[in-house]
Amino acid sequence: MYEFFHDPIYFLTMIGTVVFALSGAMAAARKELDIFGFIIVGLAPAVGGGTVRDLLLNAEKVFWIEDLNFLYVVIVVAVIAFFQVHRLEGKRYTLLMWADAFGLALFTIMGTQIAMTYDIHPVMVVVMGMITGTFGGMVRDIICNEVPFLLQKEIYALAAIVGSCAYLFFLHLGLDEQGAMVISVAATFIVRGLAIVFGWSLPPYKAGGSPT
Amino acid sequence: MYEFFHDPIYFLTMIGTVVFALSGAMAAARKELDIFGFIIVGLAPAVGGGTVRDLLLNAEKVFWIEDLNFLYVVIVVAVIAFFQVHRLEGKRYTLLMWADAFGLALFTIMGTQIAMTYDIHPVMVVVMGMITGTFGGMVRDIICNEVPFLLQKEIYALAAIVGSCAYLFFLHLGLDEQGAMVISVAATFIVRGLAIVFGWSLPPYKAGGSPT
Amino acid sequence: MYEFFHDPIYFLTMIGTVVFALSGAMAAARKELDIFGFIIVGLAPAVGGGTVRDLLLNAEKVFWIEDLNFLYVVIVVAVIAFFQVHRLEGKRYTLLMWADAFGLALFTIMGTQIAMTYDIHPVMVVVMGMITGTFGGMVRDIICNEVPFLLQKEIYALAAIVGSCAYLFFLHLGLDEQGAMVISVAATFIVRGLAIVFGWSLPPYKAGGSPT
Incomplete structure (x- = not known):
């Protein structure tokens, strides 16, 4: 069993699942899919990253197979989003960016x-932490036949790497798991949040000239 | 070993493999691929769903690694389709829809x-049953760079869920495996078939308005 | 441990990793991604084929999880490519074709x-050998939202199948591993190289007529 199956952390995991399922539902709305499309494209980001991690690490069981709550949460989110997401038009994108940063x-x-x-x-x-945080969204974009957001301009993978390194660093300094977790979740969120607010991005490669 | 490695059920499995390999070959024909393209895009739907299931369930061995017949059947179907599929122009799509429903x-x-x-x-x-039935086609469409058919309008995943639930339900009622299987295969086929005949679909999400 | 973890063969593996990482970086350059995009799209061909093989065979551990050198090599190649790849414009494609054939x-x-x-x-x-050699590039192309090169016209999968069969054949004749390896790597490279030089391709399927 994972260490995070105590109440407060389990609760946070489910918040992350809700948020990422919502990001999938937003993508499904763009593609005008039906309600099963919302569920399947919602599952991709919500459980995709952890599934890739579990497969690569040859885990005993993929995490969402043994705990049905992940599936139930995604279904509930997808159904609500299918009927209510039109109310968010306009501010939808802003809300999503911040929720996604938290996830x-x-x-x-x-x-x-x-x-x-x-x-x-x-x-x-650190690589596995980054994969858990980012690959679900990549699977979502591949299914929807788009160039993955992870590969686009804005700082995304870097925020995950900073956060994951911070967690290991503060554990190494002697902090307990809870303390290191709070700090490193905050670090990831802040790096990603600053990238959103100030439009931070790494320079893209430009054909025909040095990118620096 | 799987229970279905007795003759009649094994035969049915191979029929399903033929049919799904054919659906891949049809996709390869649309993309004007060569004969290896036909085989690879034929393999995707024929073994893709079961492969995802076996990986998620951490099976001892992925099913088609230990039984070469799946590979041979796909190769034979792909080669025949490469040379003969042009004869089906016109009625190709109708035939495929029904064969695919059976698969x-x-x-x-x-x-x-x-x-x-x-x-x-x-x-x-039930989720694993649905994945076995539907994800192969999704992998096929992703490889061919198209929005997966599974996510399109017509009832597809729902038919699989109905059939899988029916199987568990009739086993629970006390039917033997063969009886429950016949009924639930028929149930899946009929739901999907009615969707084809009457153009049944679930309402898609529409931007700017409630989808109901 | 793999037999190839002796020096000369390990060296060759890393050469293959460099070459395939470079092919990913070229794809990332086409899409004008940032430096993390270069790394991620470089990882796909460099470790993708072996990862699919290890997952299908249910390996104890996926190979690049236990040997960090693969990751380091990809990062170094991606970073160098990001800053220097513009110097290759013009002859880039020719160089890449031959490097890719070697990989x-x-x-x-x-x-x-x-x-x-x-x-x-x-x-x-043989199928697993072909998957190791070719699926990484397919994953790269799927991530970049393109129809996989593997499925395009030129002889590619066939070269891998010829080489893999040659290896088994020469082992069967009594050659030692080193000898069989040198011959079969050469065979794969030559078949692929001839396809590049003479534009060899298998006939594609043509709608409305027999492909022969």
């Missing part, structure tokens, strides 16, 4: 915690 | 049976 | 060797 922060640090229970190098722990 | 019905119920051999919740058994 | 040859034979350590049928060993 990214939560899932990255939880993925990092789970990866630490395996016998792998700390660098690979 | 969906068979694979969903067989996936349900295999999922029952694992220690998972009945709801997850 | 295809190396990875196919190494994948074949690894597959032989599992208890599977020789035909499936």
Whole structure:
């Protein structure tokens, strides 16, 4: 069992699931899918990152197979979104960006915690944290036949890497798990949030000239 | 070993493999691929759903690795389709729809049976049945760079869920495996078939208004 | 541990990783991604084929999780490519084709060797060799939202199949692993190289007429 199956952390995990399921539902709305499309495209970001992590680490069981709450939460979110998401037109995108940033922060640090229970190098722990936080959204975009958001301009993967490193760093300094988690979730959220507010991005490659 | 490795059921599995491999070959024909393209895009729907199921359930071995007949059947179908599929122009789409409906019905119920051999919740058994029946086609469409058919308007995933639930329901009523299988394969086929005949679909989400 | 973790062969594996990471970086340059995009799209071909093989064969651990050098090599290649790839404009494509042919040859034979350590049928060993050599590029193209190169006109999968069969054949004749490897890597490279030089391709399916 994962360490985060105590109440407050479990609650946060479900918040992250809600938020990412919502991001999938938004993508489904853009594609004008039916209610099953909303559920399936909602599942992709909500459980996709953790599924890739569990498969790569050869976990005993993929996490959402043994805990049905993830499925139920996604279904509820997808159904509500299907009927109510039109009310958000206009401010939808802004709300989503911030909710998504929060989901990214939560899932990255939880993925990092789970990866630490395996016998792998700390660098690979960070990679697995990043995969948990970001790959669900990539699967969502691949299913919807779009170039993944993860690969677009704005700082995204970097925020996950910063957060995951922060978690390991503060544990190393002697902080307990709860303390390190709060700080590193905040760090991920702040880096991503600053990127949203100030439009921070890494320079893209430009054909025909040095990108620097 | 799977329960369905007795003759009549094994035969049905191979029929389902033929039909789904054909659906991949049709997609390959649209993209004007070469004969290897036909085989690879034929493999995707024929073994893709079961592969995802086996990976998610952490099966000992992915089913088509240990039984080469799946590969051979796909190769034979792909080669025949490459040389003969042009004869079907016109009625091709109609034939394919019905063959695909039959493949969906068979694979969903067989996936349900295999999922029952694992220690998972009945709801997850239904999810695994649906994944077995529908994800192969999704992988096919992703490879061909199209929005998956599974996500389009017509009733598809719902037919798989109805069939998978019917199988569990009739087993629960005390029917033997064969009886429950016949009824639930028929149920899946009929729901999907009615959707084809009458153009049944679930309402899609419409931007700017309630979808109901 | 894989047999190829002796120095000369390990060196060749890393050359293959460099070459495939470079192919990913070229794709990232086309899409004008940032430096993380270069790394992620570089990882896809460099480790994608072997990852699919390890997942399908239910390996103890996915190979690049336990050996960080693969990740480091990809990062170094992606960073260098990000800043220097514009110098290759013009001859970039030619260079890439030949480097990619070399990577295809190396990875196919190494994948074949690894597959032989599992208890599977020789035909499936060849399939796993082909998957190791070719699926990484397919994942790269799917992520970049393009119809996979593997499915395009030119001979590609066939070269991998020829090379993998050659390896098994020469082992069967009594050659030692090193000798069989040199011959079969060369065979793969030559078949692919001839296809590049002479524009060899298998006939594609043409709508409305027999493809022969």
